[in-house]
Amino acid sequence: MTRISTRIIAGLIIVLLLPFSLNASAQFEPQSWELGWVTDVEGSYEVEMEDDWDISGELVVFIENSRQNELNVNFDLEWNSDTPFEVDGPETGTIASGENLSFTFTLTENGDLDIRSFSPSDTYGLTLTAEEVVASGQTVSTQEVDAEVKLPKIFNLQPDDVEDQTMFSGTWIEVEILISNWGNNKDAVTSAEINIRSCPNLNVEGLEQYDNLIVEPTELNNNVAQGFDVKFVTSTSHPGRTCEVTFSVISEGDERVRSTTFDVKVSAAEIVEEDQSSDGSSSSENGLSESSSNLAWFGLFELYIVLILAFYYPRRGE
DSSP states (O other), X not given: OHHHHHHHHHHHHHHHHHHHHHHHHHHTOOOOEEEEEXXXXXXXXXXXXXXXXXEEEEEEEEEEEOXXXXXXXXXXXXXXXXXXXXXXXXXXXXXXXXXXXXXXXXXXXXTTSOGGXXXXXXXXXXXXXXXXXXXXXXXXXXXXXXXXXXXXXXXXXXXXXXXXXXXXXXXXXXXXXXXXXOSSSOEEEEEXXXXXXXXXXEEEEOGGGGTTOEEOOTTSTTOOOEEEXXXXXXXXXXXXXXXXXXXXXXXXXXXXXXXXXXXXXXEOOOOOOOOOOTTSOEEOXXXXXXXXXXXXXXXXXXXXXXXXXXXXXXXXXX
């Protein structure tokens, strides 16, 4: 009889505790939700970046809730403080039963850093953690996803400004023309050319030096502009004129043409021609003035005759 009573009491206890057990099971049921990427981050995710170094990008994740009750999560996003971008997005999310919901995290530039100084060959890791929380604020389960973010290559191969030049016809001058790389990755010159307006007799030599010239990012890691002396040659018949010179280069990186313009002022050589002057003098072949008057010679001759007569003519009274 005692054994039967014991079994009955045990059964009653189990029946009484069953609702609490089922409730706890429902509250802490095994993980049945999934966190994943909507954005393609395979390998790495490349943000968009303008020439003024403004960054824009979006990282989108999904959470699929397969359980019978609603899911509440807290988001925690971690990345290094010295990365060139900042990330902003929701701090919490609520996903209904059977729902697949997306959440977007935006990337912008870190205004406190020099974005151009960051190499596009480097990648920057970030980790997004979703924590399942219950009404009491207790974390029940967590999931996380990782991504590698990188910057795009920006190409900006630009000839430096050149001061206006002066020269004479029949001469030549050398002008140094430098090229700067204001991008964030090394670039090369596919070709260089010069276009001259209004002066068909002004010729250029030395452009072939620029072919395949490699230019590292200027002012980064002590890099400086690269270039050569270009020779400008004029013929002796070149008239006095101001020539507009446009120097252009083609970037190997983005295949764009960029140029700079300056003036070369050519002064014509002066030809000196002197006619016979009003005083009777004329110019000799070497440009020196030559007198045509013989009056001085007549005065010397008369003086000579007077001296002879005075010497031979007897004095009176002797």
